[in-house]
Amino acid sequence: MELALARYRLLFTHPFGTAHGVRVGTDSVFLRLSHGAHTSYGEATMPPYIGYTQETVHEQLIHFWLKHGKKIDGPNSVLSGVDRLDPPARSAFIAAYRALISSQQACLVASSLGMDGIDPGGVPAMVTLGHGLVADIPLKIKELPLAPVLKIKLGSGIDQEILRVVMDLDDRPLFLDVNQGWQDLAEAEKAIKLVGPERLVGIEQPFHRDRLDLHRALKDELPTAIYGDESIQGMDDLDRAPEAFDGVNLKLMKCGGLDIAARMAAQAKDLGLKVMLGSMSESTLGCATMFALAGSADLLDLDGPWLIRNDPFQGLEMDGAGMRVTGDSGLGISLRADHELKFEPVGT
Secondary structure, eight states, X not given: OEEEEEEEEEEEEEEEEETTEXXXXXXXXXXXXXXXXXXXXXEEEEOGGGSOOHHHHHHHHHHHHHHHXXXXXXXXXXXXXXXXXXXXXXXXXXXXXXXXXXXXXXXXXXXXXXXXXXXXXXXXXXXXXXXXOGGGHHHHHHHSOOOSEEEEEOOSSOHHHHHHHHHHHOOSOEEEEOTTOOOSHHHHHHHHHHHOTTTEEEEEOOSOTTOHHHHHHHHHHOSSEEEESTTOOSGGGTTTGGGTOSEEEEOHHHHOSHHHHHHHHHHXXXXXXXXXXXXXXXXXXXXXXXXXXXXXXXXXXXXXXXXBSOOSEEOEEEETTEEEESOSSBTSOEEOTTOOOOXXXXXX
8 A cells, every 4th residue: 555645735716714814725735545456535634723734744644654554455454553643634544545445345435434325415515605805795606606505704893794795695595604703692693683593594603612601592592503613623522512502513624534523423413413514625525525424414514625726626516406426436536637736655
């Protein structure tokens, strides 16, 4: 089995803003795993606010492979050392490893995760309108695919103006993503009143990750679903989630891999929580990896490919009916012929 890595910077079509700030791109490390005639890929993407860097992830993967790679040679290999990787690095390797096995078995990763017979096309998918100039909203909405739900980033101080413009331009159901940007219940109540309960699909992480009291108060007051994001990083955060949230947003770069995300989704359901599958502006590769779990989800927030302009992969589609992959093995996606990734073999 052979491993190769490529550093890359994904670039947004428009500057992308959240309550964490505005950025024009996201540093990434792409991983290529080869065994015989089969090749697969994994992605680690690091927005600055999650605390991991391209350099550290790259070095971690090299060190991991040089120490443990010779022991990994097929679907029954023991993945020694993988759990000591930081979440983005672990997630990239697990994605490639799972995809390689599924490719060898001529099936999709979703099948190996027990999702056979479940139609992910029926799970509502969202596209995201990030922070930015109000004047740019019409163009941004026009460029986004016609997904069933429109997600709006709030918490910038001009929420009311943004919501009024969006509601005049678009009649889709709305999902409000605040990224900890609201300070009190009054801010939440104003936005909710403006949108109206009949149009509101849900609200994501309105308050600071440690303010479970405010989330609990809003949850008890509202008929709509409150989802935790920054408050829910890994398995250890799930047990306390039901007291403050109706659902959780699972992300590979937070939890550390598809296998952990699958366990978290199952545990969340057991706790009576809704499950959203999210991303951190990953490419088609990262979003297709999480899409393998779509059969366990209530909402899909995997629109990264439609927000960036230099996606190295293809094969994830979205329209008014939902999402799908175009391939029939591995992750169901493929590397573009004109990709700009420069893979460097490790340990050869």
